[in-house]
Structure formats: structure tokens, C-alpha cells
Amino acid sequence: MTTPVCPFVKAARPDDNGSAKKSTVGGSETTRKDSGDTATVSPKCPFGYDSNNFKLGPLSCMICQALLFDCTKCIPCSHLFCKVCISRFKDCPLCGADIEKLEADSNLQSMVDRFIEGHARIKRAHVGLNGEGEQVSNDDKKVIYEDVSLDRGAFLVQQAMRAFRAQNIESAKSRLIMCAEDIRDQLEKMGNTSELCSQLGAVLGMLGDCCRAMGDAAAAINYFEESVEFLTKLPADDLEITHTLSVSLNKIGDLKYYDGDLQASRSYYFRSLGVRRDVIKNHPGVASQILDVAVSLAKVADVDRTLGKEDVAVDGFQEGIKLLESLTLKSEEAGLEPRRLSVLAFLKSQLEEKQPEATASSVSS
Known part of the structure; x- marks a missing residue:
């Protein structure tokens, strides 16, 4: 039985061994080149969230456990949920108060959207230690964050899967469309690499599942067919891909x-x-x-x-x-x-x- 491999998990390759050394710093993996003026680290969100840390607090819905989508406030208790999620309830799932009406919270939804857009997109100067153990900024040696498509892709797929399991299909579809757009951008820059085609094929298949769940058979077929198109470009000896x-x-x-x-x-x-x-x-x-x-x-x-x-x-x-x-x-x-x-x-x-x-x-x- 093969072990399923998520196409958004960046596995180490044999040729990585001779080009870089890996160490763990502060719980995150850091890759430092043996020579040159730059160091490369995994992409990190400025708020401390990454693809392995989904404690999003006020930005997530307590029902579907995914990022808020169509953020909606319960009146009078003011607790916040996704519109689709809370519409199934007459009482607030958090406090039990009767829901008199629901109101959209566009301000918080805008914050969620900005969070997604900016997730893991950051560069900053390398900070090291001087002889006395004090932190100093070395402007001559910059830390350039790796391409964020994998980290951001894993983040969006995780949120989509949570929403899909909770039957918040519109939310799942929205996150997957964003993920597909990110991968398409990378395909234009890097060409049809096996890794990127595998990612896009998987995401398009998930989008097909969303459309199928929504009863839109024509759109589902289009996504599945596009998924097939990309997956057929990949090596036929990969069990997960086939x-x-x-x-x-x-x-x-x-x-x-x-x-x-x-x-x-x-x-x-x-x-x-x-x-x-x-x-x-x-x-x-x-x-x-x-x-x-x-x-x-x-x-x-x-x-x-x-x-x-x-x-x-x-x-x-x-x-x-x-x-x-x-x-x-x-x-x-x-x-x-x-x-x-x-x-x-x-x-x-x-x-x-x-x-x-x-x-x-x-x-x-």
C-alpha cells in the first residue's frame, strides 16, 4: 500500500544533500547555503502562522474551523461565524443565545482577506549575533524567503478541506481557486515542472469535487478534465499521481x-x-x-x-x-x-x- 503524499509537501530530494545543510532553528527548518552572501529560510507569516500552525483565533469560524468566509455576526450576542455555517442554527453555538438576526461583518471579512493575500509574503534583513551575544542586523547579508507557493498552497488547501468537510462548499471553492491562481502564476514563470503540475492537478480535482457537491456537473467536468490534462504531463511511474x-x-x-x-x-x-x-x-x-x-x-x-x-x-x-x-x-x-x-x-x-x-x-x- 502506498503512502499518500500531498503535492504541497516539499520533500527533500537527493540532490539537495550536496548543495545545502539543514538545521532546525526555533522549531522551523532553516536552510543555509555553504557559501555566498545570502541565506534562505522557509517562508513565514509575519503574525507567526504558517502551513503547520492553524491557530487563527478571531479569523476563523468556530463551526467549520476554517478561515471566515462571508463573515456574519449574530445579533444580539455578536459572535462571528461563516454565513453558511451559522445559517443552520437558531441559537448561537457558542453562548446559546437566541439569534434574532444575522448581520454581515465586512470589516472583519476584509481583514481575513488581507491576511490570506499577505500570508507568507515577506522579506527582511538577516539578523545575527555579535561577539557579545547581542542581535545585530547585517544589511550586507540578506535573507530572501523561498518561493511561497508551496507554503501558501498548503495553507489554502488545508482551509478548503476544513470548509468542505463542514459543507461550506463556497468557502472551499474560493480558497482552492486562489490556490490554483497562485500555481498558474508559478507555471508561467517556471514552466510545467512535475511538482507544479501535480499541485495544479490535485487542486483542480478538488475544485471538481466542490462543483459536483454544488450540483454544477458541467463545471465539475471542466475542472476534472483540466486536472487530467495536467496529470498526464507527469511521470507515469508515480503511484500517487497515477x-x-x-x-x-x-x-x-x-x-x-x-x-x-x-x-x-x-x-x-x-x-x-x-x-x-x-x-x-x-x-x-x-x-x-x-x-x-x-x-x-x-x-x-x-x-x-x-x-x-x-x-x-x-x-x-x-x-x-x-x-x-x-x-x-x-x-x-x-x-x-x-x-x-x-x-x-x-x-x-x-x-x-x-x-x-x-x-x-x-x-x-
């Missing part, structure tokens, strides 16, 4: 399926199956990837059956069953067993009798 790519293809297939476009649905499902088959050819022992192939087989076979290709559908269901029944999970992969049993039960039910209410588009991608 998984995300295949999921995006399946989600487009699901939306086409529900829209009644079965031929288009099958085309996307089949593309996803192809991506997943290639993965297990190169990584035959990865249980999670074998499960992915079985799911894709179920999706393609389900559409084939609906299109009247019963023999082809049965072959697909049987191939999926054979894969899962022969799959032996290692102790560290025990968490996959419930999913294996669920997909296996679905495949077997399709062989026993056709069940229109249980379509493969409902199987986890």
Missing part, C-alpha cells in the same frame, strides 16, 4: 453516466482502467492498485451491461472477482480489507442478478 489521474477520469465517467451519456462514460472509465492496468504491470505487488483495477473493471462492465453487451460485462465482472479473490493482503495493508470485501460483494452480486439500483458508478473510485 491514482489521482485515474480517479479524475472515473469522476468524469460518473458524471457522464448520470447524464445518460453511456458511450462517453465508458470511454472515461476505460481510460482509467488502462492507466491502472499499466500501474500493476510495473508494480504487481501493490494491493491498493489491484483494488483500483477491480473498481475500474466493475465500472466498465456495468456500462457494457447497460449497453446490452452482456457477455463482455460478465467477463469484466469475473476478471475483477478473480483479481480480488487472489489478492493476499500483508499485515500493513489490513486497512484495505473492508474495501476489498465491498468491491468483491458488488462484483458477485452483478453476476448473480442484474440490480439496476446498484450501479458501478456508486463504487468508490
Whole structure:
């Protein structure tokens, strides 16, 4: 089972070892070059907040635990929440007071927006110690903060995920759009690097999920298709990237399926199956990837059956069953067993009798 890697986590690369030495200063990682007149440190917010510290106090909503969006005040208690979050309540969740009415707080929302815009965007002079241990500013040696797109991106994605889990979809979408714009700016400057394309592909997929949750299938498909476009530019041997790519293809297939476009649905499902088959050819022992192939087989076979290709559908269901029944999970992969049993039960039910209410588009991608 592969360990998911967030595309916004900047992992150390082998070639970093010879070019820089890393040390920990004040709880944050500092990278100092062995020579030259500059030192480079990780980007930091002037208020002390960064991608690993989300204690945002008055700038966050106590319901969704994300940054305030459409900041709204309860009257008469004056407690503040996101508009979508507090609209579900008749009493204040903090103090229990009856909510007589809700008022927008544009001043605080403006402060939140400024905080996001300025997050981690700062440069300052290097401060060192003199012979007596006193802090002195060395104007000749500047500290230039690294590109902030990763840190800011991780920050925005974290806030979006919190909002999405709390069903504050507009807030999640807003943060993800900002993140995508940041990455696009970096793509224009640096070109289509694997790291940036991976980030953008992931964010576009999340935006597709937001639009799907809001019932905007057309916008969701556009985001998923753009996600696919960027992810196909990346190395095909990266398991996390290929998984995300295949999921995006399946989600487009699901939306086409529900829209009644079965031929288009099958085309996307089949593309996803192809991506997943290639993965297990190169990584035959990865249980999670074998499960992915079985799911894709179920999706393609389900559409084939609906299109009247019963023999082809049965072959697909049987191939999926054979894969899962022969799959032996290692102790560290025990968490996959419930999913294996669920997909296996679905495949077997399709062989026993056709069940229109249980379509493969409902199987986890």
C-alpha cells in the first residue's frame, strides 16, 4: 500500500544533500547555503502562522474551523461565524443565545482577506549575533524567503478541506481557486515542472469535487478534465499521481453516466482502467492498485451491461472477482480489507442478478 503524499509537501530530494545543510532553528527548518552572501529560510507569516500552525483565533469560524468566509455576526450576542455555517442554527453555538438576526461583518471579512493575500509574503534583513551575544542586523547579508507557493498552497488547501468537510462548499471553492491562481502564476514563470503540475492537478480535482457537491456537473467536468490534462504531463511511474489521474477520469465517467451519456462514460472509465492496468504491470505487488483495477473493471462492465453487451460485462465482472479473490493482503495493508470485501460483494452480486439500483458508478473510485 502506498503512502499518500500531498503535492504541497516539499520533500527533500537527493540532490539537495550536496548543495545545502539543514538545521532546525526555533522549531522551523532553516536552510543555509555553504557559501555566498545570502541565506534562505522557509517562508513565514509575519503574525507567526504558517502551513503547520492553524491557530487563527478571531479569523476563523468556530463551526467549520476554517478561515471566515462571508463573515456574519449574530445579533444580539455578536459572535462571528461563516454565513453558511451559522445559517443552520437558531441559537448561537457558542453562548446559546437566541439569534434574532444575522448581520454581515465586512470589516472583519476584509481583514481575513488581507491576511490570506499577505500570508507568507515577506522579506527582511538577516539578523545575527555579535561577539557579545547581542542581535545585530547585517544589511550586507540578506535573507530572501523561498518561493511561497508551496507554503501558501498548503495553507489554502488545508482551509478548503476544513470548509468542505463542514459543507461550506463556497468557502472551499474560493480558497482552492486562489490556490490554483497562485500555481498558474508559478507555471508561467517556471514552466510545467512535475511538482507544479501535480499541485495544479490535485487542486483542480478538488475544485471538481466542490462543483459536483454544488450540483454544477458541467463545471465539475471542466475542472476534472483540466486536472487530467495536467496529470498526464507527469511521470507515469508515480503511484500517487497515477491514482489521482485515474480517479479524475472515473469522476468524469460518473458524471457522464448520470447524464445518460453511456458511450462517453465508458470511454472515461476505460481510460482509467488502462492507466491502472499499466500501474500493476510495473508494480504487481501493490494491493491498493489491484483494488483500483477491480473498481475500474466493475465500472466498465456495468456500462457494457447497460449497453446490452452482456457477455463482455460478465467477463469484466469475473476478471475483477478473480483479481480480488487472489489478492493476499500483508499485515500493513489490513486497512484495505473492508474495501476489498465491498468491491468483491458488488462484483458477485452483478453476476448473480442484474440490480439496476446498484450501479458501478456508486463504487468508490
